[in-house]
Amino acid sequence: MVxxxxxxxxxxxxxxxxxxxxxxxxxxxxxPNEIFGIIGPANSGKTSFLRALNRMEEFDANMTVEGDxxxxxxxITAIRNVYALRRKVGVVFxxxxxxxxxxxxxxxxxxxxxxxxxxxxLDEIVERCLIRAALWDEVKDRLDALGSLLSGGQQQRLxxxxxxxxxxxxxxxxxxxxxxxxxxxxxxxxxxxxLKEEITIVLVTNLVQQARRLADRTAxxxxxxxxxxxxxxxxxxxxxxxxxxxxxxxxRFG
Amino acid sequence: xxxFARTGLDEHNRRVEWLVRTLFLLMTVLLIIPVALIMGIxxxxxxxxxxxxxxTEVPTNGMTAGGIFTALIGTVWIVAxxxxxxxPIGVAAAVYLSEYAPDNWLTRAINLAIINLAxxxxxxxxxxxxxxxxxxxxxxxxxLAASLTLAxxxxxxxxxxxxxxxxxxxxxxxxxxxxxxxxRWQTIRRVVLPNSISGILTGVILEVxxxxxxxxxxxxxxxxxxxxxLPQGVLDQTMAMSLHLYVVSTQVPDVPDALPFGVALVLIxxxxxxxxxxxxxxxxxxxxxxx
Amino acid sequence: xxADVQGDHLSSxxxxxxxxxxxxxxxxxxxxxxxxxxxxxxxxxxxxIFVFVTREGLDFALGSxxxxxxxxxxxxxxxxERNPTYGILALMTGTASVTGLAMLxxxxxxxxxxxxxxxxxxxxxxxxxxxLVELLAAIPSVVWGFIGMSIMNPLIIEMFDVPVGLSVLNxxxxxxxxAAPIMTTIAEDALKAVPDSYxxxxxxxxxxRWQVIFKVVxxxxxxxxxxxxxxxxxxGFGETMAxxxxxxxxxxxxxxxxxxVRALTATIAAELGDTARGSDHYGVLFTLGIFLFVITFIxxxxxxxxxKGVGRQK
Ligand SMILES: Nc1ncnc2c1ncn2[C@@H]1O[C@H](COP(=O)(O)OP(=O)(O)OP(=O)(O)O)[C@@H](O)[C@H]1O
Ligand SMILES: [Mg+2]
Numbered sequence: 129m130v131x132x133x134x135x136x137x138x139x140x141x142x143x144x145x146x147x148x149x150x151x152x153x154x155x156x157x158x159x160p161n162e163i164f165g166i167i168g169p170a171n172s173g174k175t176s177f178l179r180a181l182n183r184m185e186e187f188d189a190n191m192t193v194e195g196d197x198x199x200x201x202x203x204i205t206a207i208r209n210v211y212a213l214r215r216k217v218g219v220v221f222x223x224x225x226x227x228x229x230x231x232x233x234x235x236x237x238x239x240x241x242x243x244x245x246x247x248x249x250l251d252e253i254v255e256r257c258l259i260r261a262a263l264w265d266e267v268k269d270r271l272d273a274l275g276s277l278l279s280g281g282q283q284q285r286l287x288x289x290x291x292x293x294x295x296x297x298x299x300x301x302x303x304x305x306x307x308x309x310x311x312x313x314x315x316x317x318x319x320x321x322x323l324k325e326e327i328t329i330v331l332v333t334n335l336v337q338q339a340r341r342l343a344d345r346t347a348x349x350x351x352x353x354x355x356x357x358x359x360x361x362x363x364x365x366x367x368x369x370x371x372x373x374x375x376x377x378x379x380r381f382g
Numbered sequence: 383x384x385x386f387a388r389t390g391l392d393e394h395n396r397r398v399e400w401l402v403r404t405l406f407l408l409m410t411v412l413l414i415i416p417v418a419l420i421m422g423i424x425x426x427x428x429x430x431x432x433x434x435x436x437x438t439e440v441p442t443n444g445m446t447a448g449g450i451f452t453a454l455i456g457t458v459w460i461v462a463x464x465x466x467x468x469x470p471i472g473v474a475a476a477v478y479l480s481e482y483a484p485d486n487w488l489t490r491a492i493n494l495a496i497i498n499l500a501x502x503x504x505x506x507x508x509x510x511x512x513x514x515x516x517x518x519x520x521x522x523x524x525x526l527a528a529s530l531t532l533a534x535x536x537x538x539x540x541x542x543x544x545x546x547x548x549x550x551x552x553x554x555x556x557x558x559x560x561x562x563x564x565x566r567w568q569t570i571r572r573v574v575l576p577n578s579i580s581g582i583l584t585g586v587i588l589e590v591x592x593x594x595x596x597x598x599x600x601x602x603x604x605x606x607x608x609x610x611x612l613p614q615g616v617l618d619q620t621m622a623m624s625l626h627l628y629v630v631s632t633q634v635p636d637v638p639d640a641l642p643f644g645v646a647l648v649l650i651x652x653x654x655x656x657x658x659x660x661x662x663x664x665x666x667x668x669x670x671x672x673x
Numbered sequence: 674x675x676a677d678v679q680g681d682h683l684s685s686x687x688x689x690x691x692x693x694x695x696x697x698x699x700x701x702x703x704x705x706x707x708x709x710x711x712x713x714x715x716x717x718x719x720x721x722i723f724v725f726v727t728r729e730g731l732d733f734a735l736g737s738x739x740x741x742x743x744x745x746x747x748x749x750x751x752x753x754e755r756n757p758t759y760g761i762l763a764l765m766t767g768t769a770s771v772t773g774l775a776m777l778x779x780x781x782x783x784x785x786x787x788x789x790x791x792x793x794x795x796x797x798x799x800x801x802x803x804x805l806v807e808l809l810a811a812i813p814s815v816v817w818g819f820i821g822m823s824i825m826n827p828l829i830i831e832m833f834d835v836p837v838g839l840s841v842l843n844x845x846x847x848x849x850x851x852a853a854p855i856m857t858t859i860a861e862d863a864l865k866a867v868p869d870s871y872x873x874x875x876x877x878x879x880x881x882r883w884q885v886i887f888k889v890v891x892x893x894x895x896x897x898x899x900x901x902x903x904x905x906x907x908x909g910f911g912e913t914m915a916x917x918x919x920x921x922x923x924x925x926x927x928x929x930x931x932x933x934v935r936a937l938t939a940t941i942a943a944e945l946g947d948t949a950r951g952s953d954h955y956g957v958l959f960t961l962g963i964f965l966f967v968i969t970f971i972x973x974x975x976x977x978x979x980x981k982g983v984g985r986q987k
Binding site: 474 | 697701704705707710713715718719721726728729783786788790793802805806808809811812813814815822823824850853854857881886911912913914918938941942946950958959962965966970972973974
């Protein structure tokens with residue numbers, strides 16, 4: 129699996145918020161069709177990493193990014209159309225955001241941006257994405273209800289459905305199951321395993337066991353640094369070089 | 383405190399508290415009572431003048447008789463043309479300030495300019511309208527010149543109201559859209575504007591009421607004391623309600639007592655009804671939860 | 674689609690995609706330029722006001738204007754055939770006396786009302802009072818002027834047994850009633866901006882409600898309240914129609930509230946219609962306009978700085 133050219137290649141990436149260093153000189157590769165896990169204690173810079181991948185520093189005057197991020201070999205800071213990049217990258221952040229429009233429109237939003245106009249085609253996308261996000265059964269009879277008034281967990285899955293509706297090549301998930309019950313989480317996890325046949329996924333998670341279940345390789349972040357990257361099974365079977373990683377996965381700190 | 387027996391000090395404090403509260407209530411009431419009384423008098427003395435004919439007939443006998451039709455229609459013209467100019471500019475400015483503007487000196491200068499536009503005396507706006515629109519741009523004394531003067535003057539109302547309602551849309555919605563690859567404009571058009579349009583409308587209604595009541599800025603730019611006919615286009619002069627009230631109450635001899643009161647009553651009703659609509663609209667919106 | 678993205682061939686097609694700007698990119702650009710123009714127009718207009726008012730007044734201001742006479746003479750005789758004089762001292766005292774009296778009326782009442790609405794009233798009462806105050810602020814100035822002439826005027830004549838009721842008193846009270854609602858609104862905002870934690874901390878120390886208001890809330894809101902007063906002054910100073918109609922419009926250095934006076938703004942409104950463009954009279958009225966513009970600009974600037982002072986304090 130890892131013998132391809134990397135989908136995503138990060139070199140010497142640093143992220144700062146004002147004077148606060150959130151990420152310090154990270155380098156790693158993510159390969160096509162893998163689930164790449166990122167674990168680490170609170171404030172270690174995991175979310176900042178994902179934000180940098182989608183060039184979200186443009187939304188936050190306080191945030192500065194240095195280093196290289198190559199998406200399919202293309203330096204994303206040098207591209208001329210950042211919107212095209214963001215359309216290829218789906219993101220799900222821990223705070224769910226249902227947009228104040230119908231559930232249907234929430235999911236049809238990105239396809240419409242991509243120029244899809246046919247009702248039948250949109251219907252198909254909406255249904256497929258809502259099914260994959262494990263939300264379809266709950267909302268199929270009220271697709272015109274406001275997305276912003278769903279429950280927290282439903283909004284979380286709506287956000288996942290929206291990210292999928294972009295038909296992304298790279299899916300960035302940040303603690304996606306934080307507001308979702310365990311059974312539904314399992315269903316979504318199964319979908320992710322299927323999805324990786326088609327796309328590449330970066331999964332930030334606080335649940336070490338979730339990384340173990342899903343990730344092919346996993347990186348451990350600690351205090352703005354990347355401690356190490358390893359095959360997930362090695363990480364959990366103790367074949368890792370760094371004592372801090374071992375302590376973390378075995379729950380001995382943080 | 384209630385656990386302890388009430389002491390003398392407690393009793394004293396309660397009295398002072400009551401006294402202070404009553405004093406402030408009194409001040410509030412004293413602010414409102416005179417105005418209420420004045421309104422009562424306006425209605426009492428203006429009512430005899432009011433009739434359907436008062437609204438639909440033109441002034442006659444050197445404005446000592448007849449109705450206010452020409453002034454009423456003139457005000458509608460002036461307000462409409464002013465809105466056509468100020469709403470697009472004002473909304474654009476607000477969209478810029480709320481959605482695009484970086485935090486730099488230019489943005490601060492724009493904000494300062496808005497504060498000053500709102501603070502410049504209306505008579506200075508009048509001088510500006512005369513010097514710029516009537517003389518320099520050569521529109522002459524016309525609805526166009528008067529309306530543009532008012533548009534500049536009331537621009538801050540539209541900008542401030544629009545900016546507020548744009549900013550009431552949570553930032554998280556914007557980020558969600560941007561993250562899906564929507565441009566700023568696509569985000570504004572599909573998420574921000576649809577959810578703030580009613581707030582913008584509230585501001586526009588407020589602007590209408592302000593525009594309808596202004597006198598000084600139109601006196602020398604396009605409103606005439608008396609015209610026997612309706613304007614045919616934006617380059618014509620016109621009568622206006624506010625100026626008509628000034629004229630019949632100060633410039634015309636032998637006006638029957640009820641006439642100016644009637645004009646004042648109609649003008650104030652127009653303005654208050656629009657304001658009340660705007661306020662009611664706002665309260666309705668606040669109670670209609672969309673997130 | 675994504676399933677078959679593999680190999681160099683397609684990567685280069687991704688590179689093309691990420692570097693191709695679609696119509697939406699250009700639309701966003703055009704809109705951003707359009708709204709930028711809208712934003713900058715505010716600056717253009719304020720400069721335009723200064724430029725055009727100056728343009729009409731400049732010839733006079735640089736030519737015939739005698740600055741010393743302008744500010745120190747009480748004689749405003751612009752229409753005199755033989756010896757026109759342009760002294761605005763009387764007009765300034767007219768404006769100052771009316772604005773001063775208006776503030777005497779408006780400051781205590783608007784601050785009192787603001788304190789009541791912000792600190793004592795709650796729920797329905799609070800909402801209704803706010804709506805009422807907002808409606809009061811909406812009454813057009815020409816209506817206020819009319820009220821001064823037709824209701825206040827006879828009232829003053831009867832109550833005080835004076836020959837004329839169009840005076841400093843009349844205009845001051847009218848102007849006070851006009852400015853009070855706006856000042857109330859701004860002052861109330863300033864009081865509401867004081868964090869509740871201040872109040873809670875003081876109450877926890879056993880302070881009573883009025884002690885909290887006087888010792889904690891008012892000092893904390895000091896800058897905002899000052900800005901409210903300043904804006905009220907600006908409003909009174911710049912008011913035209915109401916003062917024109919209620920003050921009696923007579924050139925006078927007032928010695929009692931029952932004297933008629935004439936205000937700067939009202940003078941322009943009353944005389945501009947009768948002047949020919951290019952005449953000295955026309956020029957001096959625009960010079961007055963420049964003067965008014967500069968003064969209000971300064972008042973607004975001070976108010977802005979004062980409010981910013983609050984921001985820094987927090
Ligand atoms: N928008 C922001 N502005 C300022 N500082 C920020 C911002 N976002 C994150 N930080 C800071 O950057 C550091 C890294 O934060 P980040 O959110 O990347 O951590 P994380 O690993 O995702 O943590 P968690 O597990 O709690 O989500 C933290 O110290 C945080 O306080
Ligand atoms: Mg995080």
